[in-house]
Amino acid sequence: MLVTVYGGAGVIGGNKILLEADGTTLFFDFGINYDLWSQYFEEYLKPRSSRGLLDLFEIGLLPPLKGIYRDDLWPSGEDVWSRIPQYMPIREIHPDAVLLSHAHLDHSGHISFLNPTIPIMCSTATAFIAKAIQDSARADFEKEVCYLVPREEKEGLITAQEWRRSPKVQRQFEFVDGVELPPEGEKFWQDSTDGRKIKATYPKEGLRVNSLPIRSFPVDHSIYGASAFAVETSQGWVVYTGDLRLHGKRGNLSRKFVEEVSKLKPALLICEGSNVDSEVVFEEQMVLERALKAAKQGEGQLIIADFGPRNIERLLTFREVARGCHRRLGILAKDAFLLEAMHLVIEEVPHPLKDDTLVVYREVKRGENWEKDLYARYQAKGKTIGPQEVRQHPEDYILCLSFWDINELIDVRPARGGMYVYSSSEAFSEEQRFDVKRLRKWLEHFGLMSLGVPDPQTGKAAEEEQGFHASGHIAGSQLFELIETIDPQIVVPIHTEKPHLFSEHLRNRRRVIEPEVGVAIEI
Ligand SMILES: [Zn+2]
Structure with missing residues (x-):
């Protein structure tokens, strides 16, 4: 089993975590690395949609993986792959799914660039929030999480295809929580808010990825619909927390997740740590x-x-x-x-x-x-x-x-x-x-x-x-308590600037592997 962190290593957000096991390939999240993004860009200096994927590759915002991207964002006459930073080996993979934990863009945003045939598995609430956000935002090619506008190259510029002739393409979603859509829900899912029609896909039920059974657990975070995931491999269960906390109104959901997942005796816990160094908890x-x-x-x-x-x-x-x-x-x-x-x-x-x-x-x-x-x-x-x-x-x-x-x-x-x-x-x-x-x-x-x-x-x-705001993330001691209760053999800290605090705290008790971007961890 291989786990490769392409985003979220030593940084808060931008999670893109590749799991390869038993012939199945999946991502946990595929978000925007805002830390890196904002070192180069700001509101008035953005990646140019007219050059498709080029700007993003140049800055190193996307993993060097052939076989995962949509095919309408490649500027002709450019060897986009040559822009990958030297130290990152290029590989070809064919992911079976993205398991999306929640609809914050640092977890979901760069799904925009993925091939729309790759299924997105998430809670119904996360899908609906993602669609509502996209429907009500200004068009932005970095935020095509739920559906995409097909592009073509004209006179050397990548532009949206003519709106009457080419509908938006909705990604194939699989809902992991078995919620039955009411008729108005179906209507919302298939609706377009502007003149361009949408080629809608009917969401399926998602209980496994290829050969691997998965389980999802609703957790408490600063956005509704947040989920943690567990994937069963021949090497044992792999658990991914997404973002979570215990101190929100729905903190009991996170507690239930911890209780349930500890029964699985996970081999590996991929765990968020945004607030690992903080003890202040405003509820x-x-x-x-x-x-x-x-x-x-x-x-x-x-x-x-x-x-x-x-x-x-x-x-x-x-x-x-x-x-x-x-x-x-x-x-x-x-x-x-x-x-x-x-x-x-x-x-x-x-x-x-x-x-x-x-x-x-x-x-x-x-x-x-x-x-x-x-x-x-x-x-x-x-x-x-x-x-x-x-x-x-x-x-x-x-x-x-x-x-x-x-x-x-x-x-x-x-x-x-x-x-x-x-x-x-x-x-x-x-x-x-x-x-x-x-x-x-x-x-x-x-x-x-x-x-x-x-x-x-x-x-x-x-x-x-102080006290007019409660963080979306679990803090220090509660986090280590959570890890002790789940009791995994190995912990991979992600979504944190201080992964070394995991190593220090858990030393002698369990194995902690601090991930490096693009370096496969073999388990
Ligand atoms: Zn979040």
Whole structure:
């Protein structure tokens, strides 16, 4: 059995882990390595879709594996394979599946470049979230996770084929949790939100990859639908955690996973360690209590909540906060679109049109087709608000806006000031610290009081303003407890900048293999 980590070794995110056993070949995740990506690119300097895979190979963002990529992104007259860094041997493989743990782009994004015949196996919720995100985002060839737009080369440039003649191609998904799709779910899956039709595939049920039986386990993470996987090989069970935590509202799911998987006596545990060096654990429940207390102090004023995009668990936390202080929660169209999709397959996620607390905030911009359609449906039911309503009755709302939407305040012009609750992760990078600096400038400009906003120097919120955010990842001691309980023979730490801490902690107790990019581990 061979395990080769092509992404996620010594870095947080970009997981691309190849497992080869008993004649079966599969990937655990195929995400974007944002750490490497952002060393070369930024919002206005991106890989050029006109040159297909060339830019990505040049920077080393994709594994040197023949046989896995789609065939419409190869610029003619270029030996793209010669751009692979010298130290990485080129191999040819034919993967039987990608086991996708969740819909965060650092796990899913570069599926965009894979041959669409490779099945993507994941939970129904992960598939629906991935589709909703793609449907409601601007076209981006690095985010074609669920379906792709066929390209062709014209006058030396790779471009999308003419939209009337060439439909989007949906990838073949296999749902690992046996959820039966309701008719509206089927409709959503096969729907296209723009003029280009979609050649939809009907999802299958996924219980094995080629010859290997697999099991999936729902786990708690900062996105719904997250799964861990176990694959049975002739050398024993291989377990992959994906991203997980114990301290969210659904922490019991992660505990159940640990309990179940320990019964398998795994040979190998491929384990995330984003927070391996941290002991601070703010629980989602604490975020609710802190935010509610703060919101009550902001009586009569506008409250703005800023949290990570797609963090629906946090959105639902603020829905509780809004209820607790008799306000309504204003969400953006893209959040409502995502909630609607998730509601189809996750019972506890409310349909925003039928929920008393949720309203859609109409942004001041020309919307895409799906947005216009959504606004019309919500307007007909009196479920939209605009900047005027918020200006006239700021005390009635909590508005979910992030830094990227902050210019809406120019139209809202909040009278009587207000409160801005930053409910997101620390500012880790230099770039994020610049953004925080800009954010503070906006808040100052509109006289908004800030809570939990990181300091541009340290990247952290002031001591007394912490606890408005709960991390998506399991922390230090809980992580080692999890490993002890699962009791695998070998541990491969991934999705961490500090794999050596695994070696130090587990020394004398079990074998830890710190992976190197592209170097096969033989078991
Ligand atoms: Zn994640």
